[in-house]
Amino acid sequence: MTTRIQKEARKESLLINMGPSHPAMHGTIRIMLELDGERVLNSEVEVGYLHRGFEKTCEHKTYFNLLPYTDRMNYVSPLINNLGYVMTMEKMLGIEAPEKAQYIRVIMSELSRISDHLTCLAAMAMECGAFTVFLYKIKAREFIWDVIEETTGARMTTSYIRIGGVRADFHPNYEEVLNKAIAETRKVLKDVHGLLDKNKIFLNRTRDIAVITPEAAINYGWTGPCLRSSGVYFDVRKTFPYLVYDQLDFEVPLGERGDNFDRYMVRMKEMEQSLRIIEQAMKKIPKSAAKTVAKGMEAAEAIKASRQKRVEKKIILSPNLEGSEKDKYQDILVKSKKYIVPPKEDTYTSIEGLINHFQFFMREHGIRPPKGEVYFAVEGGNGELGYYIVSDGTEKPYRLHVRAPCFHVMAALEELIQGHYVADVIPTFGSINMIGGEMDR
Amino acid sequence: MEKKKILKELEQQFAEKIRGTSSDFGDDTLIIDRESLLEVVQFLKQKPYEYSMLLDLTCVDHLGQEPRFEMVYHFLSLSAKHRLRIKVPLSEKNLSIETLTSIWKNANWLEREVYDMFGVRFYGHPDLRRLFMYDGFEGFPLRKDYPLRKRQPRIRLRK
Numbered sequence: 001m002t003t004r005i006q007k008e009a010r011k012e013s014l015l016i017n018m019g020p021s022h023p024a025m026h027g028t029i030r031i032m033l034e035l036d037g038e039r040v041l042n043s044e045v046e047v048g049y050l051h052r053g054f055e056k057t058c059e060h061k062t063y064f065n066l067l068p069y070t071d072r073m074n075y076v077s078p079l080i081n082n083l084g085y086v087m088t089m090e091k092m093l094g095i096e097a098p099e100k101a102q103y104i105r106v107i108m109s110e111l112s113r114i115s116d117h118l119t120c121l122a123a124m125a126m127e128c129g130a131f132t133v134f135l136y137k138i139k140a141r142e143f144i145w146d147v148i149e150e151t152t153g154a155r156m157t158t159s160y161i162r163i164g165g166v167r168a169d170f171h172p173n174y175e176e177v178l179n180k181a182i183a184e185t186r187k188v189l190k191d192v193h194g195l196l197d198k199n200k201i202f203l204n205r206t207r208d209i210a211v212i213t214p215e216a217a218i219n220y221g222w223t224g225p226c227l228r229s230s231g232v233y234f235d236v237r238k239t240f241p242y243l244v245y246d247q248l249d250f251e252v253p254l255g256e257r258g259d260n261f262d263r264y265m266v267r268m269k270e271m272e273q274s275l276r277i278i279e280q281a282m283k284k285i286p287k288s289a290a291k292t293v294a295k296g297m298e299a300a301e302a303i304k305a306s307r308q309k310r311v312e313k314k315i316i317l318s319p320n321l322e323g324s325e326k327d328k329y330q331d332i333l334v335k336s337k338k339y340i341v342p343p344k345e346d347t348y349t350s351i352e353g354l355i356n357h358f359q360f361f362m363r364e365h366g367i368r369p370p371k372g373e374v375y376f377a378v379e380g381g382n383g384e385l386g387y388y389i390v391s392d393g394t395e396k397p398y399r400l401h402v403r404a405p406c407f408h409v410m411a412a413l414e415e416l417i418q419g420h421y422v423a424d425v426i427p428t429f430g431s432i433n434m435i436g437g438e439m440d441r
Numbered sequence: 442m443e444k445k446k447i448l449k450e451l452e453q454q455f456a457e458k459i460r461g462t463s464s465d466f467g468d469d470t471l472i473i474d475r476e477s478l479l480e481v482v483q484f485l486k487q488k489p490y491e492y493s494m495l496l497d498l499t500c501v502d503h504l505g506q507e508p509r510f511e512m513v514y515h516f517l518s519l520s521a522k523h524r525l526r527i528k529v530p531l532s533e534k535n536l537s538i539e540t541l542t543s544i545w546k547n548a549n550w551l552e553r554e555v556y557d558m559f560g561v562r563f564y565g566h567p568d569l570r571r572l573f574m575y576d577g578f579e580g581f582p583l584r585k586d587y588p589l590r591k592r593q594p595r596i597r598l599r600k
Contacts (some may be wrong), residue, residue: 004568048573055558056582060589091466218493218519221547232519239522374466375497375515375526388513390501403497403515411550440573 005044009034013041016422020049024127024426027436031413031425038421043414050436058400063089063367064163064341064360066397071157073402074438076119077112077381079148081438082161087242088376088387089163092369095339100331101165102243103285107178108151108160109378110274110281114185115144116381116433117225117267117274124264124430125196128205133192140188143181150177153320163367164340165333168323169288178282182275189271196264206260210416210428213258221408224383226432229266230258236379248280263431288331299348306349315345339367366395382406382433404438447490447523455481460530470526478529479539485516485525486544492516492525495545498552500559504585508532510561514541537562558583 009015014035019025028049034042054073058066070085071078083105090096097105122137145155150171152160160167171177196202212222217230227234235252237245253269255262296314297305305311317325324332326343333340337356346353359365371393377386383405390399409432416432417425448462448469458477463470473481485492496515503509508530516525531538540563541548552563553572560581563569571578577596580587 004570048571048575051573053582056587056589216546219546221495221497221545234519239519240524372465373468373513375468375524377496384496386497386515388497388499388515399501401497401499401513407550408547411547415546 003032003044003046005032005034005042008042010041018422018425020046024429026123027434027439029410029434029436031417031429033422033425035422038423040417040420040422040425043417043425045410045413047410048440050440052437052441054402054441055400058397060396062395063369063397066400067162068157068159071159072437073404073441074116074381074385074435075156076435077109077116078156078158079108079112079152079160080116080378080380080385082159083109084376084378084380084385084387086161086163087378088374088389089367089369091376092372092374092389092391093163093339093367095164095334095336097165097334098331099244100169100286100288101333103281104151104166104170104332105161106243106245106248106281107278107285108148108166110277111144111147111181113379113381114271114274115141115148117271118144118185118188120381120430120433121192121264121267124427125192125202127426127430128202130196130199130202133195136188136191136195140181140185143184147174147177147181150174151323162333162340164336167332168321169328169332171323175282178278182278185271185275189268193268203261205424205427206264206431208257209260209420209424210431211257211259212412212416216412216415217258220412222383222412223405223408224380225266225270226263226409227383228252229255229262231256236377236384240377242378244281244284245277247284248277250274250277260427260431286331288328302345303348311345311349315349317344364395368393368395377403380405382409382435382438402438402441404441406432406434407439410434410439447521447525451481451485454484468524468526470528472528472530475529475531475538478527479541479544481527482514482516482541482544490518491520492518494519495541495548495551496524498541498548498555500555500561500583502559502583502585510536510559512538512555512561531561536560537564539564540566542566557581560584 016033016035018033019030020028030046032044033040054069057069070081073081118137118141122134126134149155152158212230214230214232217227217232231254233252233254238252250273253266255266296316299315302311302315321344326345329343341360342353342356347357369391371391373390375386375388377384385405386403388401389397392398416428452459458473460472494517496517499513501511501513510531512529512531514527540552550572552566553570555561556569557571557574558581579593
């Protein structure tokens with residue numbers, strides 16, 4: 001069981017393991033380096049330490065039940081992962097979320113993108129020794145996660161974007177929190193630009209290191225900020241617009257040299273564009289059609305009353321169902337009852353609601369897409385996040401495959417670090433933003 | 442309409458090599474034989490189509506059907522802004538296909554993953570080993586006849 005590099009290495013060179021448990025190899029990955037002094041002659045990347053059998057598990061789950069598993073793919077931008085899966089299903093089912101839900105999705109996925117980029121660059125900067133930058137960026141991410149928490153109820157494992165729409169409407173005061181997050185992120189971005197852009201230490205460690213040509217990047221199947229850093233214009237949001245991205249105004253920043261610094265810069269500029277998108281979406285988002293009723297019936301009271309006759313009054317739901325009240329459903333979910341969880345008010349107070357509930361959740365019921373196969377991709381934090389689903393007409397996917405963007409980027413790592421110093425491995429690895437959960441699946 | 446045109450042109454170009462085409466759910470698909478895979482993808486990579494990016498490469502196990510396996514390739518053309526799917530049926534008896542590593546570099550890892558999960562062998566692959574699973578893993582986990590909770594025998598500690 002010798003590895004490739006053990007067989008191929010020259011006798012006189014030093015073999016060294018970086019990872020799988022190494023502070024800079026975040027996400028558990030093993031890089032075996034063949035060294036001549038400090039120089040990397042060859043390397044071999046070993047992945048799979050985070051393989052959980054995602055695809056196999058999904059084949060044994062219903063279309064609705066597998067949604068939480070998609071959160072765990074790219075755990076710094078779970079909402080985009082939800083979105084990718086959900087939109088693939090919507091393409092298959094031929095449904096489209098209501099306009100308000102689409103704007104919510106755009107805002108949430110841009111927030112996720114910012115948090116993804118912030119995490120990536122924070123780690124990259126920290127590994128280059130810029131600990132201040134790390135703290136600043138994590139601070140900004142905290143504000144963004146506050147918005148995510150306020151809306152979805154969770155910080156990382158959100159499962160918020162559902163087939164047919166989103167789980168809940170925005171919190172009534174979301175604008176305040178969101179504006180604060182935008183302002184704080186802007187401030188942090190300005191600070192970080194000041195700290196790093198002309199910082200000699202940072203430049204020395206990133207400029208002209210791990211350069212990739214546009215041709216090679218395309219050949220490796222790179223997408224997202226890494227591909228754009230080499231100067232290739234490709235963004236799924238522009239090339240294959242989904243949701244309401246074609247109605248929003250934003251730019252796609254490009255790099256020139258395709259080195260570590262460009263990957264840093266493209267991400268920084270992309271965050272500014274994401275903030276722009278969020279601001280536009282906030283202005284354009286349709287007002288809720290639901291009337292706000294101040295007072296309603298207690299849930300227990302309503303269930304009791306429903307035994308006598310149908311309850312017409314508004315029912316107060318438990319706080320953790322906030323935003324998914326029955327009257328908000330028209331804004332956030334499709335009308336067809338086949339694809340969505342029925343409102344809790346109906347489930348507990350009417351017989352039709354209860355039947356709908358069971359028809360959605362009961363074994364051998366639920367969402368049943370037509371036979372066939374479909375591929376759909378969204379622009380994830382790292383690039384084109386694609387889902388390929390084969391349906392055999394039952395309630396479980398026959399095959400579900402994820403095109404993980406960082407898988408393709410990582411495949412090029414051996415070539416990127418060849419000929420550089422051991423110390424260069426770390427910013428290079430940081431700049432390509434490998435997410436173990438997404439790559440190993 | 443543009444997309445349909447591409448399928449039609451390809452049908453004319455490779456008349457006898459194409460087993461079928463479809464555009465279900467708007468995804469343009471081409472089904473070809475294993476022997477003509479290299480020729481077709483090399484043709485597609487050139488102008489005027491320029492499917493220069495291998496987006497994804499995976500396999501589907503249709504247990505109980507003949508041919509049992511199906512390789513699925515997704516290509517992207519940046520100039521035409523179009524994705525194309527190519528499917529190649531593979532029978533279980535002769536589970537092997539030409540590698541694409543000479544044309545696309547990311548095919549190296551993608552094919553290793555398919556080999557790891559399905560046991561498809563790739564002719565001419567420079568380093569065909571398991572990617573996610575460890576050496577000594579028995580069976581191919583994404584095949585339909587591999588049980589969900591199957592236990593694996595213990596292996597020796599790596600030296």
